[in-house]
Amino acid sequence: MIVIIGGGISGLAVAWYLQKKGIEYVLLESSERAGGNILTEKTDKYLIEKGPNSLLADNEVQEIIDEIGLTDRILYPESVSKNRYIFKDGKYRKLPAGPAFLFSDFFSFNAKLSVFKEYSNKSKGDENETVASFFERRFSKEIVDNAVNPFVSGIYAGDPEQMLIRKTFPQLFDFEKEYGSIIKGFLKTKSSSGRRVSYSFHNGMQEIPDQLAKSVNIKYNSEVQSIEKGEKFIVKSNSGEYLADKVILSLPAFSAFEILSTLASSEISPLNNVHYPELAVVHTAFKKADMQAVPNGFGGLHPKKAGLYTAGCMWSSCLFPVRCPEDEFLLTSFVGGSQFEQEISYDNDTVRQNVTNELKRVYEIDGEPVFQKIHRWKKSIPQYTQKIDAAHEVLESLEKQDIYHTINWEGGVSIADCLKKGKALAEKIEKNMNK
Numbered sequence: 326m327i328v329i330i331g332g333g334i335s336g337l338a339v340a341w342y343l344q345k346k347g348i349e350y351v352l353l354e355s356s357e358r359a360g361g362n363i364l365t366e367k368t369d370k371y372l373i374e375k376g377p378n379s380l381l382a383d384n385e386v387q388e389i390i391d392e393i394g395l396t397d398r399i400l401y402p403e404s405v406s407k408n409r410y411i412f413k414d415g416k417y418r419k420l421p422a423g424p425a426f427l428f429s430d431f432f433s434f435n436a437k438l439s440v441f442k443e444y445s446n447k448s449k450g451d452e453n454e455t456v457a458s459f460f461e462r463r464f465s466k467e468i469v470d471n472a473v474n475p476f477v478s479g480i481y482a483g484d485p486e487q488m489l490i491r492k493t494f495p496q497l498f499d500f501e502k503e504y505g506s507i508i509k510g511f512l513k514t515k516s517s518s519g520r521r522v523s524y525s526f527h528n529g530m531q532e533i534p535d536q537l538a539k540s541v542n543i544k545y546n547s548e549v550q551s552i553e554k555g556e557k558f559i560v561k562s563n564s565g566e567y568l569a570d571k572v573i574l575s576l577p578a579f580s581a582f583e584i585l586s587t588l589a590s591s592e593i594s595p596l597n598n599v600h601y602p603e604l605a606v607v608h609t610a611f612k613k614a615d616m617q618a619v620p621n622g623f624g625g626l627h628p629k630k631a632g633l634y635t636a637g638c639m640w641s642s643c644l645f646p647v648r649c650p651e652d653e654f655l656l657t658s659f660v661g662g663s664q665f666e667q668e669i670s671y672d673n674d675t676v677r678q679n680v681t682n683e684l685k686r687v688y689e690i691d692g693e694p695v696f697q698k699i700h701r702w703k704k705s706i707p708q709y710t711q712k713i714d715a716a717h718e719v720l721e722s723l724e725k726q727d728i729y730h731t732i733n734w735e736g737g738v739s740i741a742d743c744l745k746k747g748k749a750l751a752e753k754i755e756k757n758m759n760k
């Protein structure tokens with residue numbers, strides 16, 4: 326018997342594949358719903374994502390989506406989503422992609438040159454090199470400030486000066502080691518995992534956990550308090566005790582720390598040191614008639630040095646126009662994350678007002694919002710900084726004691742990564758059982 330702890334996408338994915346293989350398990354979830362960070366809210370007029378907005382699927386992830394029966398439910402964003410903007414020199418400027426990179430004046434001549442020189446850049450970093458230092462060494466500071474910084478802040482709520490390149494972008498780290506250049510690495514491995522496509526679902530991202538939860542053995546309102554080791558594991562939860570031969574952790578590092586404190590003789594404190602910055606997601610709709618110009622694209626990222634209050638803003642109306650009334654424009658703003666901790670230190674009313682003021686100023690909007698909602702993640706996305714190394718060592722030692730894991734604080738935070746890791750763990754467990 327296997328007990329899986331945590332019914333977010335990671336726990337659901339491993340449960341789904343164990344179920345498919347006929348391996349006995351139970352999935353314990355502390356709340357009354359499945360999905361964890363995946364949290365869609367639908368009202369009669371709006372569909373908003375309080376957590377993830379989209380799934381980036383390569384061939385393997387697409388196979389998983391096919392297998393779980395969600396292919397017909399896919400909702401692709403409008404093609405304008407290819408246009409990404411960065412706030413630079415006091416306004417949004419389109420981030421040049423493809424050949425436009427050469428001709429646009431977004432980057433200086435020297436920054437463009439650094440991209441060509443990367444191919445033959447022989448410099449080397451060390452195991453503890455940060456994302457910022459890696460990109461500055463291989464490209465230039467300008468690329469870090471105007472592309473890497475807002476990207477890392479927008480996707481990971483992170484700070485490139487703190488995050489490790491080896492843990493955050495292991496593929497790029499390996500490309501440098503193997504090919505001596507990340508551009509060379511990309512060109513050599515271009516088609517191996519297929520083209521990646523980003524999408525959501527008609528009823529939002531919540532469709533993935535809802536679909537998985539329909540066919541797995543999940544027990545809600547089952548918060549695990551402790552795991553004790555006797556002949557078998559005794560997993561104590563507020564819905565009862567469960568005897569297990571193996572345990573799978575699929576919950577945040579700080580929650581794993583809480584439930585393991587009665588078990589592990591080894592030092593587990595590193596689990597409590599993984600940093601999860603606070604982040605607020607604020608949805609705001611304005612009447613289009615009140616806007617000087619209606620933007621057209623995926624959204625805008627805000628480099629720290631741009632000095633804005635929000636870390637970035639998605640133009641949700643452009644991506645999925647069906648998700649708000651036709652005469653309105655829906656924006657999703659992000660406040661907080663590792664680089665904006667001061668900005669998220671205010672109460673909800675102040676954060677909302679600050680967001681409204683900034684949106685009105687930047688987008689030249691005359692009227693007031695017709696809709697606004699805030700969701701605060703007290704602990705949002707785990708940061709792959711130097712502190713995560715010690716936490717990963719704890720995981721290794723736990724696995725030797727039959728406590729496995731599939732989590733977003735190792736091996737990638739994206740939903741795509743979590744789906745793949747859940748599937749891989751079920752395969753590994755099946756293999757071990759057949760030995």
Ligand SMILES: Cc1cc2nc3c(=O)[nH]c(=O)nc-3n(C[C@H](O)[C@H](O)[C@H](O)COP(=O)(O)OP(=O)(O)OC[C@H]3O[C@@H](n4cnc5c(N)ncnc54)[C@H](O)[C@@H]3O)c2cc1C
Pocket residue numbers: 330331332333334335336353354355356359360361362363375376377378379380381547548549550575576577580584604606702705706731732733734738739740741743
């Ligand atoms: C605001 C935000 C935006 C994001 N945007 C994107 C995006 O656009 N695309 C993307 O790919 N990824 C995105 N991510 C990342 C991605 O959503 C998460 O990394 C992923 O959903 C994490 O899933 P998980 O199952 O590992 O963990 P969680 O979702 O944290 O699930 C853990 C589960 O464990 C349960 N639990 C905790 N303690 C206990 C206990 N003691 N007993 C039992 N159960 C317990 C919790 O209730 C929860 O359901 C975003 C994340 C956030 C926060």
